[in-house]
Amino acid sequence: MAVQALHNKAKTGETKRKRVQSPWRLSLQRFMRNRLAVAGFFTLLVIIFVTVAAPLFTPYNPTAINIMNTNLPPSAAHPLGTDGSGYDNLARLLYGGRVDLTVAVAAALMTMLIGVIYGGISGFFGGWIDNLMMRFVDVMLNFPFIPFILALEAIFNTSGELILITVVSLTAWPGPARFMRGIFLQLREQDYVLGAVTIGASKWRIIFRHMLPNTISSLAVLVSMSVAGYVGLDAGLTFLGLGLPLTVPSWGGMLSQASNYIDMRTEPYSWIPPALMIILTILSVNFIGDGLRDAFDPQART
Amino acid sequence: MSVGAPESFEKLQTVQPLLEVRNIKKYFPITGGVLRRTIGHVKAVDDVSFTLNEGETLGLVGESGCGKSTLGRVIMRIYEPTEGTLTINGQEISHLKGEALRKLRHQFQMVFQDPYSSLNPRMSVGSLIAEPLLVNRRGSRAQIQEQVESLLAIVGLSPEARVRYPHEFSGGQRQRIAIARALALRPKLIVADEAVSALDVSIQAQILNLLADLRKEFGLSYVFISHNLAVVKHVSDRVAVMYLGRLVELAPKSKLYTQPLHPYTQALLSAAPEPKRHVARERIVLMGDVPSPAKPPSGCAFHTRCPQVMDVCRSLRPELKEHTPGQYVACHIYS
Numbered sequence: 215m216a217v218q219a220l221h222n223k224a225k226t227g228e229t230k231r232k233r234v235q236s237p238w239r240l241s242l243q244r245f246m247r248n249r250l251a252v253a254g255f256f257t258l259l260v261i262i263f264v265t266v267a268a269p270l271f272t273p274y275n276p277t278a279i280n281i282m283n284t285n286l287p288p289s290a291a292h293p294l295g296t297d298g299s300g301y302d303n304l305a306r307l308l309y310g311g312r313v314d315l316t317v318a319v320a321a322a323l324m325t326m327l328i329g330v331i332y333g334g335i336s337g338f339f340g341g342w343i344d345n346l347m348m349r350f351v352d353v354m355l356n357f358p359f360i361p362f363i364l365a366l367e368a369i370f371n372t373s374g375e376l377i378l379i380t381v382v383s384l385t386a387w388p389g390p391a392r393f394m395r396g397i398f399l400q401l402r403e404q405d406y407v408l409g410a411v412t413i414g415a416s417k418w419r420i421i422f423r424h425m426l427p428n429t430i431s432s433l434a435v436l437v438s439m440s441v442a443g444y445v446g447l448d449a450g451l452t453f454l455g456l457g458l459p460l461t462v463p464s465w466g467g468m469l470s471q472a473s474n475y476i477d478m479r480t481e482p483y484s485w486i487p488p489a490l491m492i493i494l495t496i497l498s499v500n501f502i503g504d505g506l507r508d509a510f511d512p513q514a515r516t
Numbered sequence: 517m518s519v520g521a522p523e524s525f526e527k528l529q530t531v532q533p534l535l536e537v538r539n540i541k542k543y544f545p546i547t548g549g550v551l552r553r554t555i556g557h558v559k560a561v562d563d564v565s566f567t568l569n570e571g572e573t574l575g576l577v578g579e580s581g582c583g584k585s586t587l588g589r590v591i592m593r594i595y596e597p598t599e600g601t602l603t604i605n606g607q608e609i610s611h612l613k614g615e616a617l618r619k620l621r622h623q624f625q626m627v628f629q630d631p632y633s634s635l636n637p638r639m640s641v642g643s644l645i646a647e648p649l650l651v652n653r654r655g656s657r658a659q660i661q662e663q664v665e666s667l668l669a670i671v672g673l674s675p676e677a678r679v680r681y682p683h684e685f686s687g688g689q690r691q692r693i694a695i696a697r698a699l700a701l702r703p704k705l706i707v708a709d710e711a712v713s714a715l716d717v718s719i720q721a722q723i724l725n726l727l728a729d730l731r732k733e734f735g736l737s738y739v740f741i742s743h744n745l746a747v748v749k750h751v752s753d754r755v756a757v758m759y760l761g762r763l764v765e766l767a768p769k770s771k772l773y774t775q776p777l778h779p780y781t782q783a784l785l786s787a788a789p790e791p792k793r794h795v796a797r798e799r800i801v802l803m804g805d806v807p808s809p810a811k812p813p814s815g816c817a818f819h820t821r822c823p824q825v826m827d828v829c830r831s832l833r834p835e836l837k838e839h840t841p842g843q844y845v846a847c848h849i850y851s
Contacts, residue, residue: 234679237638345552405634408594409694413648413701414621427638 244509251505254498261495265311274302276309276463285481294483297471301463307487310463315495317378317448317458322440324383326433329390330426336391337398338421348395351388359385363456378457382444390436397432401425431510438503442496449492465492532606533567534737535591535624535705540564540600540610542583542590546810558810560586562761562817563600565836570704573731573738575752575769577745577784579806583761584741588709591739592626593617605704622652622701629710631690635682641668641693642678648700667696670733671726688719692726699730707739712747724751745788749773754842757781760817761809763836767843777845779822816848824849 245251264271274292280300288295294303336347363381370377401407402425410420451457452466453473460467465488472478472485541564543557560583568574576584589595591602593609602610605623612620625648628634635644645667649660665675671692682690691711698706708727712720728751730736742748748755755772757765757780765778776782783800802821807813813820819829828848836846 234640234681235684236640236681237683240683405628405630406636408589409626409628409634409697410636410647411594412592412621412624412626413651413697414618415647415651416618419651423639424636428636 241509245505248505248508250501251509254501254505257494257498258502261311261491261498262315265308265315268305268308268312271308272302272305274305276301276305277461287481288483294487295481297468297484299471303468303484303487306463306468307465307491310465310468310488311491311495313375313458313462313464314445314448314466314492317375317382318441318444320379321382321386321444322437324379325387325390325440326437328383328387329394329436330429330433332387333391333394333396334398334421334425337395338402338417338425340399340402344395348392351392354385354388355392357385360456363451367456374458374462378448378451382447386440386444386447390440393432393436394429397429398425401428404428431507434506434510435503438499438506442499442503445492445495445499465489534570534572534605535568535739536601536603537567537587537591538565538601538603540587540590540602541598542586542595543598556810559761559812560809561590561597562809562812564758564761564763565600566756566763566766568705568737568739570737571731571735572754573740573752575748575755576739576741576758577743577748577755578758580743581806581809582758583809584743584758585709586761587758588626588707588739588741591705592624592707593621622648623703624705624707625698625701625703627691627694627698627706627708627711630714631682631687631694632714634694635690635697637682639681640678641673641680641682641685644682644693645678645696645700648697652701654701663700667700670699670730671696686719687715688722691715691719691723695723695726695730699734702734703736705737705739707741709741710743711740713742713744720747727751745785757784760806760812762817763844763846764818765843765845765847766836767845771840771843777839777843777850778818778847779824779849780818783823816846 268276278301280296282300283292283296284298284300286292286296292302292304294307296302297306332347332351336344362385366381366384367377407420407424410424415423448457448464449466449469452464453470455470458464458467460471468488469485469492472481478485540561541559542561543559545554546556546558547553548555562583564587566574576587578584586595590597593602593612597610600610601608604620607620609617609620639647642661642664645664646660649655649663654660655663664678668675668677673689673692673696677685677689677693682693685693711727712723715723724747727738731738738751740748740751749769752769754766754768756763757772757778759780765772765776765781767777772781773785776785779800783802786798786800800823802823804821807817807820813830815831816822816829816834819825822829826848832848834846834848834851836844837851839845839850
């Protein structure tokens with residue numbers, strides 16, 4: 215009798231609440247509560263806005279050389295002055311962001327895509343496939359990639375955004391691939407994945423319906439950390455003269471051009487802004503990444 | 517089935533068991549070294565045989581690590597057995613793969629231990645319960661929706677639960693969702709692997725009663741895996757006791773709990789708390805730990821801890837034999 219009463223209670227009660235809380239909505243709520251992540255998000259929005267809407271802020275063409283106006287100090291006409299080639303620094307800074315962000319985001323998405331596919335196959339199938347694929351990753355991880363970039367640029371006889379994206383994607387994917395393999399190995403043993411096997415779900419259904427959606431939190435972290443890393447990497451490569459040519463406006467290029475003793479001391483307005491932009495971008499993307507990781511964590515319950 | 521006429525009525529009844537497990541072994545390789553060579557095996561399930569009749573519940577008890585969960589997963593064909601045959605409803609499934617196996621899976625379903633991890637957190641309850649129907653093409657979208665609602669009603673959840681997500685439910689409710697999902701394909705056999713162990717005691721009773729009701733209503737058979745002797749006693753018709761990957765005793769519930777034969781079963785039962793007060797009882801305390809299933813002892817696996825160990829136990833592995841009608845035991849004392 216008592217048991218029957220309990221039974222009935224379970225039937226009627228408890229399930230009443232007003233709004234359906236889908237995992238997505240919950241994640242959004244958790245993200246919005248993370249102040250640092252939200253601040254990072256808005257900072258990044260501002261950076262994206264000023265770079266995309268660059269023509270609104272400066273009348274100058276970032277690729278137009280004006281030999282009459284080289285090395286000007288800041289003025290009303292040139293708020294950040296001009297550099298040794300007569301480029302307007304503000305225009306270079308704003309338009310340069312477009313290139314840096316595009317390259318970083320595109321490379322991050324590419325490495326993620328390769329990483330998910332490669333690591334997913336490796337982790338899902340396991341066994342000798344996994345073994346073979348991971349040994350190749352080991353080789354790639356130890357690949358000296360700066361000579362590789364030089365070689366690729368020599369082979370294609372060009373440099374620029376596209377080649378930079380390709381080069382970064384081709385050299386940086388092993389890290390994400392190994393990371394994703396770990397995630398898939400873990401997911402493969404999850405009860406709900408085994409449960410999907412027992413109801414007769416196909417491999418593809420299990421991968422796309424049960425495993426991939428549960429890698430979202432890892433993917434978010436992966437992409438944001440990669441974007442942050444690649445902004446730095448682009449700048450670094452360009453600084454070394456291996457990335458973008460100096461005709462293309464970029465933050466790394468601006469640093470590179472100002473990187474002589476005299477300019478560093480006498481023209482701080484030419485290199486401090488791009489350095490700040492790089493730091494701000496990396497920081498805000500990292501904060502967003504942290505926020506996303508916490509927001510998507512299915513273990514978190516509120 | 518066999519040659520010749522059935523000799524007795526009892527034989528006739530057991531002609532076609534729903535589930536037949538014959539000499540099942542599941543060894544997991546241990547790899548080591550740079551080349552990942554196999555340097556040994558964990559003998560998780562080592563030569564287990566039993567049958568389960570339609571409508572019957574078989575309890576499977578044993579300590580943690582004795583291989584009962586592995587056996588359950590072999591029966592569910594999550595794992596492929598290393599050796600032996602597995603027959604469900606007359607079809608041998610021990611080594612089937614891919615499509616052939618998928619087509620048969622609807623006959624046997626599983627309820628997992630932890631309802632917090634057995635339900636995909638990113639799917640709504642409605643799509644979780646609809647999934648098995650969808651995967652097996654059981655009707656149109658509308659028909660499936662109808663079935664989902666009736667399944668929710670069967671397990672005692674309101675139809676509004678459909679649009680909600682697993683994290684919004686309590687443990688007991690989640691286990692109801694998991695049961696609805698397992699029931700969706702109208703299986704003949706359900707393997708319940710510690711299905712109530714993760715729940716509060718008060719909720720355990722609800723779920724056990726639900727399982728009992730469903731058994732009557734749908735003519736289900738259960739393999740009920742648990743370490744809880746009282747729970748197994750409550751739900752089972754027959755009980756199998758496992759030790760280190762082997763069956764040591766298999767008997768009807770009434771016999772196993774009143775006159776256990778195997779020294780291990782006796783020790784296990786004596787260790788269980790007695791609900792009646794003032795009932796004096798001799799406790800058999802086993803010495804030592806369970807040996808590693810990677811290096812099981814020679815002869816009888818239990819000989820290292822058995823209070824009644826004999827010389828023969830160390831060298832010869834006892835077989836599971838019928839001692840009294842229906843009661844099987846693997847022990848040299850009785851041979």
